[in-house]
Amino acid sequence: MTLAPRCVAADGGAALALAAGIMPEAVIGDFDSLSPETRRAIPAGHLHLIAEQDSTDFEKALTRITAPVVIAVGFTGGRIDHQLAALHTLMICADRPCVLIGAEELLFLAPPRISLPTERAEVISLFPLAPVTAQSTGLHWPLDGLDFAPGVQSGTSNHATGPMTVTVDAPRS
Structure with a gap:
């Protein structure tokens, strides 16, 4: 508890x-x-x-x-x-x-910016629930400049290289 x-x-x-x-x-x-x-x-x-x-x-x-x-x-x-x-x-x-x-x-649900004390090789997957763009540090495959959107782009089975930070813009309509 x-x-x-x-x-x-x-x-x-x-x-x-x-x-x-x-x-x-x-x-x-x-x-x-x-x-x-x-x-x-x-x-x-x-x-x-x-x-x-x-x-x-x-x-x-x-x-x-x-x-x-x-x-x-x-x-x-x-x-x-x-x-x-x-x-x-x-x-x-x-x-x-x-x-x-x-x-x-x-x-x-990812906030606009999140930093996590991930360790090398931990699996990190990102699935958009609305269109967003993302930036990252500490991921094997950086997210910088990717346009995530349902049915368009997701981030399955990425992995951490150490502590990571992900920043997303606000969901777009």
Whole structure:
């Protein structure tokens, strides 16, 4: 709990939190995947039902959490449609810094500039969710001058040569 001292669960994720011995401070969602047993184990005041079906449970939770950064676990495995929906949520909630942690990767919407203490040979992949241009240091294949855009240019399987910095311009319409 050092990395994330507070726990908010999205719907059925509450069962995973309880199984890990963590009582969620809040459970947010439409509760379609929250079992009756899990629901009974959580104090009623921690349950926040959002019945609308126009957003995912991740979006429902992310838009209601106030934190400097949200660390989201459990959104990168399983069904591809859920993974794509999580990326969609990162894009539409760009004002809410969030890092998705998976078994083998970290995913996040890149801010205009980011520096990371990457080590030589670490895999760095960049996938645009909107048209941007990029510049970089510390990558084997520099990004300088590349026009990234969905369906046009991505940056799969680049790798760090040491600490790296990536700068992107604002998404263009």
